[in-house]
Amino acid sequence: MDYIRLENISKSYDNIGIIDDINFSFKKGKIVSFLGKSGVGKTTLFNILAGFEKADTGKIFLQGEDITNKKKNISYMTQKHLLLPYLNVLDNVCLSFKIKGINKKLAYEKAIPILEKFGLSQHINKYPNELSGGMKQRVSFIRAYLKESDLMLFDEPFSALDSITKESIYEWFKQMIKYENKTTVFITHDINEAIYLSDKIYILSKKPANIVLSLDINNNVENFRTSNEFLLYYKEITDCLKKYLEEN
Template sequence: MPDLARLQLDAVSVSFPTPNGVFQALAPVDLTVPAGRFISLIGPSGCGKSTLFNVIAGLQAPTSGQVRVDGDDVTGMIGLVGYMLQKDLLLSWRTVLDNIVLGMEIRGVPVAEARERALPYLRKYGLAGFEHVYPSALSGGMRQRAALLRTLLTDTDIILLDEPFGALDAQTKSRMQDWLLQIWADFQKTVVFVTHDVEEAVYLSDDIYVMATRPGRIVERLDVPLARPRSRALVSDPRFIEIKEHCLSLLSHDTSDAPLAVA
């Protein structure tokens, strides 16, 4: 495995002033993601998953705590991680190829070189023949492929994926999950994935972090000891079912008054 980045959060918390006092959106979170690992965050709406992503990406300053990459304090620094939202945010006036190379352009790669580097990936990952069409001609799944390739080609070792398949139909979502596992194995990035779909989290992840709200925090980390590469047959595996049911049990309980767990 190449020398990839290790992500670490040290007691990261976020609070906001309100007319009624201070609102704690995120209690102190400790989280370590080993290099090349695929982890998922699951939890109810309002538990701080997106806030946590914004802190990792440097888009929001934490009230306390630090974000570290390979031991270096990178709190508040932008451009060190790739970040993909549920909406693909493809630019309508740029072709598929020119959307995919956008991240490389921003990082200073000449356009011609960026296109040359990107083209083999379009051909390998199901976008051959769509290089010069515009996003309006693509299906939802194809748009997400393009957006994910753009994120992966930004030359960052850490990738944040915030519900990238949440708006897709079930059949397309399943295909995209398998495609993501293939491309992750090829690129060997460190991935932090947010989803509301427990089965998706179990199928994709090495580890799952379950979050609770009031305030947002991690209440449990679950290891997913399922061999890779994975197939759809896993969903009937007793270990898969056990992990899924345990996650659902955690999410179904009001854990707002539970003690904080160190992840």
């Protein structure tokens, strides 16, 4: 069974189509990315997935259950880390527990092993202004992870990081997501990033956006970043984008 499935999702504002007849599905534990020009409706699609906005038409199914326009147990991380400056790392990552009414002792018992697992144990008493950009992003990822959600949505999670920091965080990110078989969808404008991190890539057309390419990625290849397979994926994506740009 598909973990999540969208059928014929469309949305418009003031009679202007934003997304039109979006259909996709994927299995549990996959990392899925969406590529497309700025302003084509990727964030609108995410807001519909998260339940922040209602689709005009279509259905959303989670593990076979119709969850269309219903509140969902979903983690949604934006480009900015949004850490609270007056809380240290440990208390920032425990926010979702606090919202659920879990007492501090139990929240710490849940959070500390995860922080240790992903190399953050030495930073739990630091405040956001004491952390580097990459470290803030790691803490924000852990906070989203600890929400124990059905689905994790990341809106350009690496865009604020420099290229060197990005490289250092990619493997850490993949390890974190795979640790408990998390299902993850993210928006990116970086083709290399999408290929390296994703199990599946969708490319969106101009508005009203539709899916113009669906690409399964096999990244279990030795030295994947410099492999012929990587280059072929890159060419297929850039050819698709070039065709799209020439038509617009």
